[in-house]
Amino acid sequence: MNKILYPRKEEWMKILERPENRGEDLDKVCKAVFDEVKRDGDEALKKYTWYFDRVKLECFEVTEEEFQEAEKAVKKELKEAIRVAKGNIEEFHKIQIPEKCEYVNERGFRCWQEGRAIDRVGLYVPGGSAPLFSTVLMLAVPAKLAGCREVVICTPPGRDGRVNPAILWTARLCGVTRVFKVGGIQAIAALALGTKSVGRVDKIFGPGNRFVMAAKQWVGRYGVAIDMPAGPSELMVVADESARATFVAADLLSQAEHGPDSQVFLVTCDESLIDRVEEELNKQLNRIPRKAIAEVALRNSKYIVLRSREECVELVNCYAPEHLMLCVKDYLDWVPEIRNAGSVFLGHYSPESAGDYASGTNHTLPTNGYARAYSGVNMDAFMKKITFQEIMPEGLAYLGKTIEIMADNEKLEAHGNAVRVRNVESKI
């Protein structure tokens, strides 16, 4: 990780650049895969599952037998951990369910808004380099709480053509019965276009690598919605002299180990902290099995020393990290100033991995600067808000003049007429 000391603000954008996409033309790959899935359906899924995942499959849907094997394969201890996490995720998401809200005008009309679940949702569960069964919880729990009618999962098959048993067990636990062994761009294309095996959905959810993220951004062309761009993991840790180097190093590695495109930053005004964290990070790096992946990610990552707390806040808002950790004494004082971040972890005992798994917040979060404009997955993502209005004759008599004047001035006579005919009739 490079160390950057007291950079000038004009240099920040360059320092905070996300990892480059290595010269790949992702749009070109997406177009090719989507066009073929549209034309050839399941045959294209077979072709690309072989091409990208090196697996030959004849059938994509997970069978009842495979679910039963998963039930046996997952250890009791893991089942219990998943149940605990599910309980917290459920509790935190339940309180987000939007309530009906109503505006009543005493002159004779009322308007209200009610939430409705999206009918058909497709959940993408990453599985390229690690089987993220925790993502099943993060997506299936809110989908079920919202009341979505059809919930399906797509996840890449392993080299043996099977889905990790913990993914299947968690899916069943959450009430999802249809799981398809298809990953990457071809999975997103299948959910957006529909094939004989995988039905088309109304909205696609879930994180993934740069290919999955590019494919999700491609589906707008087909009238299918997505939750948000949620790509390679990011973490920005802001720490002061009260921070513990062992903790900070562990947190940085926890996100660096996700993939070669991950990016982590340590931002501080205490230059000596960086040397301590670096020493710890090198020690801990040698002890993790995904050292090779983390090393690549650390090349995209930086230590940054700034002059003041104000500069730290400004840098955070400029980068808009997926995850922000505030490892500082007075963290609650910082909260009102944080404008751009996906999810924030406060103090020395709130590791980012708590949010990844078990505390209750959702780990599907905007990356690549999209935290400036998007929220992470929450109950709203699975629901639409429909507005209703009921206008009584006296209400229309009262509103009529306003509508007519506005319609006339927009030169839309027929709009005004829709009011005039009613008001004339109600006087007769």
Ligand SMILES: NC(=O)c1ccc[n+]([C@@H]2O[C@H](COP(=O)([O-])OP(=O)(O)OC[C@H]3O[C@@H](n4cnc5c(N)ncnc54)[C@H](O)[C@@H]3O)[C@@H](O)[C@H]2O)c1
């Ligand atoms: N933002 C979030 O909320 C969040 C949450 C969890 C995980 N993540 C990220 O999800 C990612 C998971 O990545 P992963 O790779 O392990 O699994 P993945 O399931 O996202 O991607 C695997 C798929 O990528 C496709 N692929 C691989 N190489 C390709 C190529 N050259 N061209 C086209 N397609 C190709 C394959 O079809 C494969 O099935 C990580 O980057 C992690 O940081 C993000």
Ligand SMILES: N[C@H](CO)Cc1c[nH]c[nH+]1
């Ligand atoms: N940190 C990831 C989001 O960027 C989520 C995750 C799942 N499992 C472990 N971590």
Ligand SMILES: [Zn+2]
């Ligand atoms: Zn993680």
